[in-house]
Every structure is written in structure tokens, then in C-alpha cells.
Amino acid sequence: MGIRPFIKQRLGLDSLNDVLLGKPVGEDVNWLFTLGSLSLLLFMVQAVTGTVLAFYYVPSPDYAYQSMEYIVRDVTLGGVIQGIHHWAASAMVIVVVLHMMRTFFFGSYLAPRELTWIVGVLLLVATLAFGFTGYLLPWDQKAYWATVIGTSVPKDIPIIGPYITRLLRGGEEVSALTLSRFYSVHMLILPACMMLFVGLHIYLIRLHDMAGHWREDHPGKSRKHPFFPYSMFKDSVVFTAVFALILVLALVAPPEREEIAGTLDPAYQPRPEWYFMWLFQLLKYFEGKFEAVGSLVIPGIGFLLLLILPFLGRNRSRNPADRPLVSALVVTAFLALVYMSFLGAADSYLPYGKVATIPDRPLHPKEVKGVQVFVDKDCAYCHHILGRGGRREGPDLSNVVAKDRSKEWLIRFIRDPKSVNSWSVMPKYDFTQDELEALAQYILALDFDTYHPRLVDRQKVLEGRIPVKQ
Ligand code: HEC
Structure with a gap:
């Protein structure tokens, strides 16, 4: 037996091939459908660059900042790798959100793909949690203060809130223990969750097939090609373009570093990473007794709505025009998030309070x-x-x-x-x-x-x- 037949037979590649690379995909699965694979590929970029960073990074307040400096200055290609890790994190949030919008407007989240959507929402949460925990690791001023604000949010939950904040911080304050905790969540727990959810997500997609265009009579539905190389080609083109952009950003706009956490600077204005800016802005609208409305009630309701979206509304048509109410809700929520993010960004450069x-x-x-x-x-x-x-x-x-x-x-x-x-x-x-x-x-x-x-x-x-x- 030759080497190829041997490998194919021993690993069962023939039957695997039918479900993986050989799976037929209709022509109605257009370029917008590359966003899902793009999210996965960006996650892989993060896994690789993150591993390299972890070779040098020291998760302790005494060395975290200095070890980042060492990576950027002395490690071969260290600055570029850190730059890629930084920019790909932002790119991933954008791509995941775009992917969700595509899924929504093409009605791909409706029956029988409700579970695929729910796992997708968990993937979004994991992506944001990666961002939140990773933000602390460089241990500069913005890392520190954004974490102080972020970890104080659960405090508003009645009774158990203060314990959750303590659990996140490993004590009353953001300290060395917080750094260790965030590091292990960022490096162990989240990657494990991510792999589990990604596996489930892909399994469900393969089980129910790509939804394709919402129009059942779309001519592309009957013209099918194998996933490899037909879809893979589109995925590779899009990924190459996005990665090139990230690389350029890493080279021309390396991540800004502020002073080490704890530097005395009374005029210092904390700012979260841009994709949490809407929450930061929301917190400002509710003061005193009503603080929990901004920090928990509104984001909590938003999250629940997102989870149960496939079950909302009576019309099960995949055409967005047939689901005007839910579509209006999603568009309004999205615009509100964008608007609040801009307000928050503009405001964070002004002194606090008027x-x-x-x-x-x-x-x-x-x-x-x-x-x-x-x-x-x-x-x-x-x-x-x-x-x-x-x-x-x-x-x-x-x-x-x-x-x-x-x-x-x-x-x-x-x-x-x-x-x-x-x-x-x-x-x-x-x-x-x-x-x-x-x-x-x-x-x-x-x-x-x-x-x-x-x-x-x-x-x-x-x-x-x-x-x-x-
Ligand atoms: C970075 C956040 C921060 C800033 C900025 C800040 N404080 Fe404080 N302040 C605290 C915290 C936290 C406490 C609670 C006790 C502690 O941690 O020492 C506190 C406690 C106090 C107390 C004691 C209150 C009491 O009765 O126990 C006073 C007075 C005070 N701050 C005044 C000021 C003044 C005046 C300024 C501006 C010059 C200021 N703080 C700026 C965080 C801050």
C-alpha cells in the first residue's frame, strides 16, 4: 500500500472528507459568509501570537510592565507580534459582530439553527472576556484603572455582588492577585471555553448546513461546489487581506503604552478599551441608587434578548423584511451602542463631571x-x-x-x-x-x-x- 492510501485509510480520511473538505456548498453562500471563518482564523492568530508573548511575559506587578517593554524592545519581532496581538483582538470583536449581523439579516439564526446562534453568543462573550482580561496584562495606567472600573460593576448585584468583585480581584483591590487571576483566565480558562464553543459551533453548522441566502428560490442554491477549494478560496482571500491590514497597523501604529500602573498622575482619566466604551458611557447616566440600572439591568436585558433572539417574534421567515419588529429592535440597539461609544470616547477626554x-x-x-x-x-x-x-x-x-x-x-x-x-x-x-x-x-x-x-x-x-x- 502506498503512503497516501495508508494515511487515508488508517485515519479514516475518506469518510471525514465527505463532511469536512468535500462538503458541497451552494453558490448562494456568498462573500459575507466568510466572516465566520475569519473570526476563527483571527482566533488562531491570537493563539499563536499569545503563545509567543507568554514565553516572555511575567504576570506580576513587579515585572509585567518591564517584561512587556523587554518584548517590544529586545525580542526579535517582539514589537510586531505584540502589535498583531493587540490589533487582531480589536479586529476579532469587529468581525464577530459583523458575522452576527450577517447571521441576523440572512435569518440564519432561525430554526433549526437556534443553538448555533446561542453558542455564537457565548463565543461573543468569550471574545469580550478575552479583551477584558487581556487589557490588564500590560499593567499600565489604563490597564489598571479600566480594571478597577470593570471589576466594580458586579458590585451592584444585590447580596452576592461584593463577593463577585472580590472573587475577580482576589481581594478588595486590583493587585498582584488580580493580575494572576486575569492571566490564568486569559491563558487557560478562556482558551478552553473558546475551543469547546468553536467545536460545538462548527459541529452544529455542519449538522444543519450553511443557511445561504434567505430566498429559497435563489438560483445559487442548486449550484453546489465542494467546500475545498471553492469556499476555502474565498476565506483565504478575505483572511489574507485582513491580516495584511493588521500587520500594517502593527508596524505603523504599535499599541500605545502609558506609564506603569500606580504612577502618580492626578489628572489621569481612565478609559476602557473601545469596545467597552458604550458600557462606560451607560454607567454615567445612572447615579446613586440607580447605578445598577446602567451597570446591570440594561446590559443584562440586552444580553438575554440576544440569547433568545431566535425565539422572538412569530414570523419564522428568513427574509428580514418579514420580521420588521425584531429587525428594527436589532438595528436600534446597534445604533445606540455605536452612538454611546462615540459619546463615551468624546467624553473620556474631558474632565469628569460638569x-x-x-x-x-x-x-x-x-x-x-x-x-x-x-x-x-x-x-x-x-x-x-x-x-x-x-x-x-x-x-x-x-x-x-x-x-x-x-x-x-x-x-x-x-x-x-x-x-x-x-x-x-x-x-x-x-x-x-x-x-x-x-x-x-x-x-x-x-x-x-x-x-x-x-x-x-x-x-x-x-x-x-x-x-x-x-
Ligand atoms: C483614584 C480614586 C480617588 C481619587 C482621584 C481621589 N480619591 Fe479620595 N479616596 C479614594 C478612596 C478609595 C478612598 C477610601 C479609603 C482609601 O482607600 O484610602 C478615599 C478616601 C478619601 C477621604 C477620606 C474619607 C473618609 O472619611 O474616610 C477623603 C477626605 C478624600 N478621599 C478626599 C479626596 C480628595 C480631596 C481628592 C482630590 C484631591 C480625592 N480624594 C481624590 C479614592 C480617590
Whole structure:
């Protein structure tokens, strides 16, 4: 027996060939149907480049940043490989979303392919989870702060929320343990889930065949060609074009690196990766008691709708024109996501919050100075006042009076938070004694049991246009 027949027979390639490479595919399966294979090929690019990065990367706060620097500077082709890994991650999110849109508009998600769709939604979640966990690994400022915000989201879940946040972080704060956890999720758990889901997804696609065009009388349906080389050719052309683009981006626009996590920079504005920008923006619309609406309720409902999409609506026609309600819902949701992402991106370069909260009485000059420093340094980014302000880790400062803090305590704390709480995550600033006293005075003025609150425009505060007690 020759070597080819031997291999074919021993591995059962003939029967496998019928389901894999030889599978007939209709001509109505057009170029848009390459998006699924493209997602898979991009995942493979991530697996290969990620493995190379893992040869050098050290997942500890002491070395993570430096090891990334080493990869980019000293490892042969290290910068390009990291660039490809970075850009292919973004490309993958785009391609997966486009693939889902194609599936939706061609009605490929309807019976009998509901399970293929549901597994696809899980693949989207895994892709986003890869992005979220991978974002922390370079351990720079944006990595750190995006993770602080991201891991605080589950806190809003009643009762178990705080435990989930602890579980994600490996403690109260984002620390070395968080880095280890994210690394192992990124390198072990997610790849395993991904392979399982991809296997299931492909199995289901083979079982039910590619859906092709929604028109049953489409002339392409009867003209069939074997998957290899007919479909594979299209897949290769599209992949080559996309990979070339990623390579060019990796060469001309290497990923930006910010300073190492924990660098003192009071004006620092955290930003998530672009594909989480809509969530970041959504969080800003809901404050205080309603925070959970933005962080959990709306995204949760969206996710559930996405999962049960194949079962929504009574019309089972694959033509999108026959499913106007569901189509309108999907288009609206998509446009809303894009719009909010743009708002979030535009906003993340502006200082946080447009108003400051003061007691409704003429302020002492010291207090005026205090609110100016407070606004100028964007303390509101972390601290709410009466539930209004940014969303990060600090306590609501309208409670400080109730906690009976003295002026001296406040000054000592703000001057060097770690001297009071060794685990403090609040940044240390370079304030003069005068500014410290002003800040303390302003915080002590936030006594809303005695005075009503008043909102003043940020610009007014900075220009010193608030009423002063003579
Ligand atoms: C990066 C987020 C962050 C920023 C920015 C920030 N803080 Fe904080 N702050 C915290 C956290 C978190 C705490 C809670 C205790 C801790 O971790 O030390 C805190 C605690 C405090 C407290 C003590 C409250 C109490 O009664 O326990 C004061 C006062 C305070 N911050 C003032 C300020 C001022 C003034 C600014 C601006 C100059 C500021 N913070 C900026 C995160 C921040």
C-alpha cells in the first residue's frame, strides 16, 4: 500500500472528507459568509501570537510592565507580534459582530439553527472576556484603572455582588492577585471555553448546513461546489487581506503604552478599551441608587434578548423584511451602542463631571479655594457627593461630616492617604499646606443636614464666580 492510501485509510480520511473538505456548498453562500471563518482564523492568530508573548511575559506587578517593554524592545519581532496581538483582538470583536449581523439579516439564526446562534453568543462573550482580561496584562495606567472600573460593576448585584468583585480581584483591590487571576483566565480558562464553543459551533453548522441566502428560490442554491477549494478560496482571500491590514497597523501604529500602573498622575482619566466604551458611557447616566440600572439591568436585558433572539417574534421567515419588529429592535440597539461609544470616547477626554456640589450658603474664601482645587484635580472622578459624580472607589464625601472627621485628620489623609490606611488606593497629590486646608474646609462644609445642596457649573467654580461670604 502506498503512503497516501495508508494515511487515508488508517485515519479514516475518506469518510471525514465527505463532511469536512468535500462538503458541497451552494453558490448562494456568498462573500459575507466568510466572516465566520475569519473570526476563527483571527482566533488562531491570537493563539499563536499569545503563545509567543507568554514565553516572555511575567504576570506580576513587579515585572509585567518591564517584561512587556523587554518584548517590544529586545525580542526579535517582539514589537510586531505584540502589535498583531493587540490589533487582531480589536479586529476579532469587529468581525464577530459583523458575522452576527450577517447571521441576523440572512435569518440564519432561525430554526433549526437556534443553538448555533446561542453558542455564537457565548463565543461573543468569550471574545469580550478575552479583551477584558487581556487589557490588564500590560499593567499600565489604563490597564489598571479600566480594571478597577470593570471589576466594580458586579458590585451592584444585590447580596452576592461584593463577593463577585472580590472573587475577580482576589481581594478588595486590583493587585498582584488580580493580575494572576486575569492571566490564568486569559491563558487557560478562556482558551478552553473558546475551543469547546468553536467545536460545538462548527459541529452544529455542519449538522444543519450553511443557511445561504434567505430566498429559497435563489438560483445559487442548486449550484453546489465542494467546500475545498471553492469556499476555502474565498476565506483565504478575505483572511489574507485582513491580516495584511493588521500587520500594517502593527508596524505603523504599535499599541500605545502609558506609564506603569500606580504612577502618580492626578489628572489621569481612565478609559476602557473601545469596545467597552458604550458600557462606560451607560454607567454615567445612572447615579446613586440607580447605578445598577446602567451597570446591570440594561446590559443584562440586552444580553438575554440576544440569547433568545431566535425565539422572538412569530414570523419564522428568513427574509428580514418579514420580521420588521425584531429587525428594527436589532438595528436600534446597534445604533445606540455605536452612538454611546462615540459619546463615551468624546467624553473620556474631558474632565469628569460638569458641576460641583456646594452647600446653599455664601462660602468662606477658604471653602471657595477648596472647591476649586477639588474641581481642578477631578476628585469627583472617584468621589460622589450626594451620589453625584464619577464612578470609582472613593466614599461619598457628603458623609464625612457624619463620620466626625476632624480638619487635621482630613489634611493628614489627603496629604498621604497611605499614612492613614496602608491599603489605601487613593492617589497621593502634591498639595501645599494651603490647598490641603482649603480642601478639608470644603469637605467639612458638605454638611447637608444643615444646608441644602446647590449645584454650580464647573466653569463658574474655576473662574471663581461663586458667592463669597464677606
Ligand atoms: C483614584 C480614586 C480617588 C481619587 C482621584 C481621589 N480619591 Fe479620595 N479616596 C479614594 C478612596 C478609595 C478612598 C477610601 C479609603 C482609601 O482607600 O484610602 C478615599 C478616601 C478619601 C477621604 C477620606 C474619607 C473618609 O472619611 O474616610 C477623603 C477626605 C478624600 N478621599 C478626599 C479626596 C480628595 C480631596 C481628592 C482630590 C484631591 C480625592 N480624594 C481624590 C479614592 C480617590
